Amino acid sequence: MTAEQTSDTPPPAPPAEEYRFQQGKLAALEGRPTSPWVMARRLPQLVRKGLALGWRVDRRAVALLLSCQALSAVLEATGLVATGSTLTSLVAPGDIRDRIAQALPSIALIAAAVGLRAVLGIVISDVSSRLSPRISREAELEMLHAAAHAELTAYDHPGFNDQWDHADRGADVAKDLITESQMLMSCLASIIAAAGVVAVLHPVLLPLLVLAVLPQALARMKGAHLQWESGRAVSAERRTLGHLRWYIADRQIADQLRSGTMFGFLLGRYREIGARVDDVTDRAIHRGSRWAMAGSVAGGAASAVMWGALVLLLASGRMTLASAGTAVFALQTVGNNLYGIVGYGTRIFRTGLYVDDWADFIAEAGGHRLDRGSIVPDPPKAVRAERLGYTYPDADGPALADVTLEVRAGEIVALVGENGSGKTTLSRLLTGLYLPTEGTVTWDARDVRELDAYAMWRHTAVVPQVFAHWPLSAEENVTLGQPRGGTAALLRAAERSGAGEVVDGLRSGWGTLLAREWFGGVELSGGQWQRIAIARAFYRPGVLVLDEPTSALDARAEHRIFAGLREVAEGRPVVLVTHRLANVAVADRIVVLGHGRIVQEGTFEELSVAPGLFRELLELQNDRSVPGQRRPEDATGREGPPEATAGPGATARETPPEGARGQE
Numbered sequence: 001m002t003a004e005q006t007s008d009t010p011p012p013a014p015p016a017e018e019y020r021f022q023q024g025k026l027a028a029l030e031g032r033p034t035s036p037w038v039m040a041r042r043l044p045q046l047v048r049k050g051l052a053l054g055w056r057v058d059r060r061a062v063a064l065l066l067s068c069q070a071l072s073a074v075l076e077a078t079g080l081v082a083t084g085s086t087l088t089s090l091v092a093p094g095d096i097r098d099r100i101a102q103a104l105p106s107i108a109l110i111a112a113a114v115g116l117r118a119v120l121g122i123v124i125s126d127v128s129s130r131l132s133p134r135i136s137r138e139a140e141l142e143m144l145h146a147a148a149h150a151e152l153t154a155y156d157h158p159g160f161n162d163q164w165d166h167a168d169r170g171a172d173v174a175k176d177l178i179t180e181s182q183m184l185m186s187c188l189a190s191i192i193a194a195a196g197v198v199a200v201l202h203p204v205l206l207p208l209l210v211l212a213v214l215p216q217a218l219a220r221m222k223g224a225h226l227q228w229e230s231g232r233a234v235s236a237e238r239r240t241l242g243h244l245r246w247y248i249a250d251r252q253i254a255d256q257l258r259s260g261t262m263f264g265f266l267l268g269r270y271r272e273i274g275a276r277v278d279d280v281t282d283r284a285i286h287r288g289s290r291w292a293m294a295g296s297v298a299g300g301a302a303s304a305v306m307w308g309a310l311v312l313l314l315a316s317g318r319m320t321l322a323s324a325g326t327a328v329f330a331l332q333t334v335g336n337n338l339y340g341i342v343g344y345g346t347r348i349f350r351t352g353l354y355v356d357d358w359a360d361f362i363a364e365a366g367g368h369r370l371d372r373g374s375i376v377p378d379p380p381k382a383v384r385a386e387r388l389g390y391t392y393p394d395a396d397g398p399a400l401a402d403v404t405l406e407v408r409a410g411e412i413v414a415l416v417g418e419n420g421s422g423k424t425t426l427s428r429l430l431t432g433l434y435l436p437t438e439g440t441v442t443w444d445a446r447d448v449r450e451l452d453a454y455a456m457w458r459h460t461a462v463v464p465q466v467f468a469h470w471p472l473s474a475e476e477n478v479t480l481g482q483p484r485g486g487t488a489a490l491l492r493a494a495e496r497s498g499a500g501e502v503v504d505g506l507r508s509g510w511g512t513l514l515a516r517e518w519f520g521g522v523e524l525s526g527g528q529w530q531r532i533a534i535a536r537a538f539y540r541p542g543v544l545v546l547d548e549p550t551s552a553l554d555a556r557a558e559h560r561i562f563a564g565l566r567e568v569a570e571g572r573p574v575v576l577v578t579h580r581l582a583n584v585a586v587a588d589r590i591v592v593l594g595h596g597r598i599v600q601e602g603t604f605e606e607l608s609v610a611p612g613l614f615r616e617l618l619e620l621q622n623d624r625s626v627p628g629q630r631r632p633e634d635a636t637g638r639e640g641p642p643e644a645t646a647g648p649g650a651t652a653r654e655t656p657p658e659g660a661r662g663q664e
């Protein structure tokens with residue numbers, strides 16, 4: 001036990017709200033089959049689906065599979081018929097040598113059929129093994145395509161991530177659909193062959209055999225459905241476990257996990273959630289076992305009836321010994337294959353449910369497929385928001401309301417305001433990453449809804465607050481794999497952003513892999529990464545959005561960005577989001593947001609003198625006095641007024657929380 005766990009302090013009371021994925025309403029779940037009968041009816045549909053998947057990947061392989069299957073069934077029937085005639089020859093009266101000689105051709109036929117079926121089995125297994133991984137990869141690619149063509153807002157909808165998870169599982173097991181379909185067809189072909197022989201021997205045997213297998217078939221299907229249901233019920237919990245694993249083991253926060261001695265606490269959460277998952281799964285397994293038990297008892301009784309009937313037929317002389325012997329072989333073949341059908345049918349049904357999830361996802365990207373116009377825009381000369389409003393899914397109120405503003409090419413508009421006032425949301429709307437829930441956003445007077453989304457994003461360059469560290473070369477990290485404008489454009493962007501200095505120090509210059517050491521790459525510092533991210537945006541044409549672009553930069557690097565911004569803004573609309581109010585002096589216009597609305601608008605000179613939120617924030621940022629601390633020259637004990645001595649560029653200073661101030 002670690003020192004962390006031996007602490008005498010009692011475990012903390014459970015919080016009012018727990019980190020938990022919300023399970024969205026899964027429309028696909030409704031109307032899903034629940035009864036074994038409906039499940040059985042779905043099997044042909046699923047086999048078709050499996051074959052269709054395979055067909056898309058490799059037609060020749062599927063055709064070969066089906067042909068081998070059919071041939072194998074014919075050989076099975078031939079073998080059974082030959083078994084019948086072998087037995088008839090062997091039990092006939094006469095000299096044993098004559099009887100053996102008479103049976104020899106059919107024995108040879110049985111041997112040939114068995115041998116050929118073995119060869120066909122190897123071919124079938126070879127073809128389906130090659131086909132399976134390709135099917136999964138194809139399914140995965142379709143899923144990734146669907147995800148990349150979902151609206152960004154999809155990720156804010158509870159349920160979307162769940163649907164992605166289910167689809168992912170579906171893509172993973174899609175390969176099994178073809179193998180299971182093929183096994184199912186193989187069993188079916190054998191049954192048809194053997195059932196024909198049984199039916200000829202005596203018509204009563206076949207229905208009795210079906211009756212013997214049916215109870216177990218129903219029980220197994222019920223079990224499969226219960227298992228699938230429980231899997232869905234705990235899927236959100238499983239994802240939470242996955243996230244917790246990330247928090248416990250990821251390198252990015254490994255230092256904080258240690259310095260905050262968080263390990264024991266998070267592990268406790270992990271155990272609690274794991275126990276909840278086990279609870280649901282155990283219940284499903286117990287229910288499934290009860291069904292299996294009932295199915296076995298009923299099936300055993302029905303089998304006894306069938307074998308009793310065979311003995312009666314033999315005893316009453318309605319069946320010869322040879323026919324009875326053939327019947328035993330044929331019944332065993334039918335019986336085994338019926339169990340095979342039940343087994344593979346159950347598996348294919350379960351696989352089918354997951355594959356349905358996958359199919360639902362790729363059809364509609366979890367209900368959030370990009371569904372916009374097809375107009376391919378030019379780089380915009382003016383981006384305009386008109387009475388714009390935006391409410392996040394399931395949010396209590398709007399994040400933005402009644403916002404009207406325009407940013408023209410060559411103009412820098414700064415968005416400022418307190419945390420949560422809607423700056424990032426607005427910048428995402430202006431670049432069409434979100435679609436408005438109220439009002440419109442237009443690019444050169446065209447509603448962004450009418451534009452082809454990916455075509456418009458080719459004219460957007462964004463430095464978000466949290467930017468990607470792509471595990472690619474330095475050059476690809478700037479060009480994003482879409483070189484345009486040649487080396488000159490790359491070097492220009494690098495020069496203006498300060499990324500050039502970073503690249504100059506790298507072991508292979510622009511070709512250096514920027515990834516962690518254990519990927520064979522070079523890891524950059526936070527500020528160095530930010531310079532690369534800025535170069536990325538400077539390199540791309542179109543609307544430029546800089547959301548806190550210099551938060552990790554040193555003073556020299558920051559100065560370079562803002563000093564060069566006017567040049568970068570030439571011919572393109574620029575939106576600058578920042579809390580460092582000294583930096584917004586570079587903007588042509590400043591838009592101040594408060595609770596999702598525009599509360600002030602003007603130039604730096606206008607707003608810094610006009611009473612209002614901007615001046616208040618500016619003064620707070622420039623205030624370097626410490627509340628409650630006496631200044632040496634202030635012998636009267638009077639709390640010093642805020643000093644406005646710090647010039648523009650002074651770093652924002654955190655003020656202590658209200659409660660802490662009260663205790664001073």
Ligand SMILES: Nc1ncnc2c1ncn2[C@@H]1O[C@H](COP(=O)(O)OP(=O)(O)OP(=O)(O)O)[C@@H](O)[C@H]1O
Binds near residue numbers: 425
């Ligand atoms: N993905 C989201 N889902 C739901 N609500 C969100 C989401 N992102 C932001 N919000 C809410 O929308 C409001 C505006 O957020 P936004 O990120 O636009 O603010 P901001 O002004 O950029 O804040 P900051 O200065 O802290 O970056 C906030 O109240 C926030 O809680």
